[in-house]
């Protein structure tokens with residue numbers, strides 16, 4: 001048995017003072033956001049999903065069933081941690097207690113990837129639990145870059161940063177979002193998480209072309225892709241207003257954008273996000289299968305498993 | 311150009327207060343002041359935090375109905391944002407808030423029912439620990455038992471209420487059809503514990519929660535029992551503590 005396989009069989013083994021247990025990387029296949037409603041389905045049926053992703057904030061209790069289930073899932077699948085609470089774009093200093101909690105989870109679960117959002121959610125008055133938009137300019141860029149570096153230093157690894165879905169822009173934004181992300185990645189060495197649903201939502205909300213956004217996106221830094229669903233409304237001026245709700249199947253325009261993105265950035269891990277009105281497992285599995293087919297259609301050579309094995 | 315801190319302070323003020331003037335800093339698609347677009351953020355913040363309260367207080371929600379519950383939780387969220395991004399810890403102050411929320415004053419037991427929900431929620435996320443079985447304790451000679459001090463399982467919490475709050479909690483939490491509870495039946499005490507994977511809720515004899523708090527403070531069994539009064543049912547209390555896996559260790 002290889003050291004890695006042995007470490008996976010016994011999660012406590014091989015964790016030295018250096019935290020040396022080797023994590024399996026996240027494969028370039030379809031993954032699913034792990035929800036408590038599906039713990040049992042997944043552990044009993046062991047569905048052929050490439051990997052799972054969780055919000056680490058939901059596993060920041062001291063113990064209990066959430067950790068037992070996550071340990072069990074982690075023994076069977078690669079795991080990615082996708083933070084929603086770090087407020088990396090917040091004007092105030094990063095919450096070092098929260099960073100410590102993240103570092104502890106990273107040591108415990110050895111995730112293949114750690115990602116967060118280009119957004120802010122904490123203010124001196126408290127935690128707002130939403131991914132709020134940032135003005136894109138030189139001073140924000142320098143500020144967010146410092147925070148990304150601090151996170152990477154504290155966690156002892158590189159992180160991925162995700163493009164947000166936005167409903168508003170700032171008057172004092174002077175840099176395009178794609179350029180802003182590219183600059184952040186080059187300055188800090190972080191990777192990027194491209195959420196094609198967010199790209200689509202923002203494109204419709206601000207009246208630009210999502211395909212054009214993808215063409216400008218710095219694909220060389222992309223290490224993960226998200227797909228999700230949204231809802232369509234109208235704003236006060238009867239303009240379409242898409243809301244990044246993560247409560248529906250992935251709509252067709254987002255699947256089309258996924259193909260476009262995959263052709264540009266090569267095979268990548270693709271996550272199906274579904275965070276409220278959670279359907280039964282079979283529905284999510286169907287979405288994951290569609291994501292996997294899209295990967296295989298875009299990159300047939302990369303998925304010819306057996307033919308090329310010898 | 312405003313600093314990032316100024317921009318965010320202004321954004322938060324408008325998020326939290328509908329009467330705060332629209333933000334000239336923020337533009338929608340055509341440069342208009344887009345009220346509905348700003349409302350998406352306002353809504354996301356408050357609905358998601360109300361949902362976090364609902365997740366921790368399912369019995370209260372069932373008892374008062376979803377409309378009243380969400381209205382009440384929305385006022386709570388308006389008063390107190392979470393102080394960390396760990397939403398599992400958000401809502402500890404909700405029972406005390408219910409106590410002074412005047413529209414709920416016709417349900418004087420509601421805050422104590424909420425306290426059982428919160429104890430359940432904390433027990434669910436509490437650290438792992440050991441639980442002694444009755445056999446473990448039977449190894450202690452009876453004459454030494456009074457001098458024993460106990461460490462309790464990290465999930466253990468005890469609550470006392472002047473209302474039959476546990477009976478109300480139970481029927482609202484578990485029964486398909488809520489049974490009526492006689493409010494004049496007197497007070498009830500409750501023990502919450504999570505010995506293994508599952509949170510359990512037990513009825514404690516009168517004085518049991520006081521006894522437990524004294525054990526937690528490190529008093530010996532006989533000192534803790536002595537302080538609760540002559541009518542205290544020590545035998546039933548000890549049995550409940552053992553069945554519920556509440557005792558982790560003893561020492562002398």
Ligand SMILES: [Fe+2]
Nearest residue numbers: 162195226273
């Ligand atoms: Fe995403």
